[in-house]
Amino acid sequence: MGRAPGLSVRLRLTLSYAGFLMVAGTLLLATVWVFLLRYVPDSTYLGPGPFSPTRSDLMDAFVPRAAQAMAFLLVFGLVGGWFLAGRMLAPLTRITSATRRAASGSLSHRIDLEGRQDEFRELADSFDAMLARLEAHVAEQQRFAANASHELRTPLAVMQTLLDLARRDPGGDTRTLLDRLYVVNGRAIDLTEALLVLSRADQRSFTRERVDLSLLAEEATETLLPLAEQRGIVLETSGDVAPAIGSPSLLLQLTTNLVHNAIVHNLAEGGTVRVTTSVRPETVELTVENTGDVLDPRRVPTLAERFRRGSERIHADHVGAGLGLAIVASITEAHDGALTLAPGPAGGLCVTVRLPLAPA
Numbered sequence: 001m002g003r004a005p006g007l008s009v010r011l012r013l014t015l016s017y018a019g020f021l022m023v024a025g026t027l028l029l030a031t032v033w034v035f036l037l038r039y040v041p042d043s044t045y046l047g048p049g050p051f052s053p054t055r056s057d058l059m060d061a062f063v064p065r066a067a068q069a070m071a072f073l074l075v076f077g078l079v080g081g082w083f084l085a086g087r088m089l090a091p092l093t094r095i096t097s098a099t100r101r102a103a104s105g106s107l108s109h110r111i112d113l114e115g116r117q118d119e120f121r122e123l124a125d126s127f128d129a130m131l132a133r134l135e136a137h138v139a140e141q142q143r144f145a146a147n148a149s150h151e152l153r154t155p156l157a158v159m160q161t162l163l164d165l166a167r168r169d170p171g172g173d174t175r176t177l178l179d180r181l182y183v184v185n186g187r188a189i190d191l192t193e194a195l196l197v198l199s200r201a202d203q204r205s206f207t208r209e210r211v212d213l214s215l216l217a218e219e220a221t222e223t224l225l226p227l228a229e230q231r232g233i234v235l236e237t238s239g240d241v242a243p244a245i246g247s248p249s250l251l252l253q254l255t256t257n258l259v260h261n262a263i264v265h266n267l268a269e270g271g272t273v274r275v276t277t278s279v280r281p282e283t284v285e286l287t288v289e290n291t292g293d294v295l296d297p298r299r300v301p302t303l304a305e306r307f308r309r310g311s312e313r314i315h316a317d318h319v320g321a322g323l324g325l326a327i328v329a330s331i332t333e334a335h336d337g338a339l340t341l342a343p344g345p346a347g348g349l350c351v352t353v354r355l356p357l358a359p360a
């Protein structure tokens with residue numbers, strides 16, 4: 001931006017130092033002058049001393065000395081001020097150069113300002129913290145993009161192989177080919193949709209309205225009931241009206257993902273899923289608990305990372321992208337909520353989403 005060039009802060013500080021010194025020097029000399037005048041008569045003869053100074057003598061003696069002192073103060077103020085201002089502003093130079101480096105794309109550099117806590121140190125530390133967050137965020141985005149492309153490439157490559165085979169064998173079973181293509185294509189669509197939901201939640205680009213979590217829980221369990229029945233899993237829903245503020249479609253997606261997980265990552269036989277909603281003084285809670293294999297407590301906190309799938313036995317008919325819980329985490333964050341994952345004591349998972357209670 002074309003801003004008019006101004007005096008540097010160092011120069012301005014120097015001029016202020018020198019200026020103050022000059023004002024203080026002038027005041028001091030003026031005081032001395034007034035003090036001297038009291039003891040020296042106007043120009044009349046005072047008494048019989050060998051030498052009795054008059055005001056004009058005093059003037060002659062005082063003024064050149066005063067001028068010398070002022071000149072000295074001026075030089076001293078300018079040189080000392082320049083030096084002091086330089087020392088005071090040195091951290092700013094480092095902060096500025098770090099900002100320039102960050103602006104040119106190097107996020108790994110840190111200011112690492114040493115010394116005691118003061119305003120500059122605070123600024124430098126906050127700047128370093130911001131750089132660290134930014135760096136982590138960019139790395140996360142890059143990992144995400146790489147993972148997403150990798151995941152999308154898989155169904156596309158499978159389709160390519162299927163089409164290749166069909167081309168080489170024109171008389172082959174078209175029906176089976178179509179069925180397979182349909183399934184693989186469906187996976188690619190699901191994955192793309194999951195990515196879109198993630199980006200919508202991450203950008204927080206949605207309108208907020210009053211949503212009752214207990215209604216969402218009912219809707220999600222109703223939709224997934226056939227899947228639960230097919231797997232012989234009992235679904236229970238209970239709880240109070242739990243009003244939150246947010247996007248109904250995103251929060252329904254969150255609930256559906258949790259219930260879907262609870263069904264597909266459950267016991268092979270005789271599993272249960274319990275969905276409950278409750279109201280606390282400041283928050284509303286949605287809890288989805290399910291039976292299942294015993295989970296390693298150290299791995300549980302990582303399950304909500306993007307593209308993280310459990311390595312344990314997965315139902316052959318459910319190969320997920322590992323985005324379900326990441327979407328839940330992202331939607332929860334976009335609604336200023338908190339997500340907790342806890343392994344069940346006898347296996348399975350207990351997921352709790354806490355959101356701010358909607359004002360009455």
Ligand SMILES: Nc1ncnc2c1ncn2[C@@H]1O[C@H](COP(=O)(O)OP(=O)(O)OP(=O)(O)O)[C@@H](O)[C@H]1O
Pocket residue numbers: 261262263265266290292303304308309310311312319320321322323324325326348349
């Ligand atoms: N309710 C649950 N009970 C037991 N394990 C779970 C549960 N929910 C998630 N997990 C584990 O966490 C992993 C990640 O879950 P997530 O929903 O993110 O991915 P996914 O279900 O594998 O795939 P996607 O949801 O994208 O179709 C799962 O692979 C599973 O191992």
Ligand SMILES: [Mg+2]
Pocket residue numbers: 257260261320323324325
């Ligand atoms: Mg899932």
